[in-house]
């Protein structure tokens with residue numbers, strides 16, 4: 001099977017090793033002993049994968065690791081946690097009661113535009129309204145939409161910001177924006193409401209706190225024209241990919257917004273056959289294998 005450049009295959013031999021780990025948690029973070037075990041495996045059996053992940057994340061800010069699709073769900077979750085440990089410390093920001101991976105079985109009773117909903121989900125970063133948004137977000141596909149919809153959408157926040165007119169950029173730098181409520185989240189600092197869409201951080205470390213829902217939040221009504229123009233620029237950078245079973249999408253939230261196209265018609269699909277996606281976050285860690293590779297390269 002050929003792979004587009006953004007899809008990096010995970011060798012079955014590496015998956016077998018990573019699947020031996022468990023998903024023990026220490027509060028909302030994956031247990032340090034599990035992280036260490038996974039990273040030791042990545043540095044030996046997974047060195048080629050680590051380099052491929054580093055390549056794609058450096059260029060695009062996102063990558064898909066293609067795990068062996070035939071693995072059962074529980075093993076896919078374990079292997080995916082191990083691969084996520086290549087970029088940072090895996091954790092959950094939303095406690096869904098199942099540990100590291102938040103389950104998102106698509107259901108009609110969910111907000112149609114949110115995780116697990118049936119409709120399209122506008123481009124966004126996860127938790128834009130807190131002081132420390134997750135450095136990485138990840139999505140593990142356990143069952144794609146049988147109706148053929150629900151493609152993932154990825155867009156380049158920095159490329160869009162560069163194209164903004166100066167006066168729009170000045171508007172988006174003001175700390176006046178509201179999106180949702182930052183409640184009952186873990187590992188992401190404190191609520192930050194209102195917040196600037198374009199943060200005045202250090203170059204290369206700037207957050208672009210984007211969420212398509214900014215456009216519909218009444219609290220932002222005075223700034224809607226600038227928000228709409230940024231949304232259009234961001235849409236112009238968007239790429240669509242269909243995650244297959246076992247695909248783990250990792251996105252660097254400082255660079256990439258993510259979203260979803262609408263699912264196909266669900267009328268004839270049994271609830272247990274519907275699209276099933278899981279999400280977990282990762283906190284930047286300089287000791288993670290991908291960052292060690294990138295540091296060595298920048299020093300060379």
Ligand SMILES: [Fe+2]
Pocket residue numbers: 124125126258
């Ligand atoms: Fe999200």
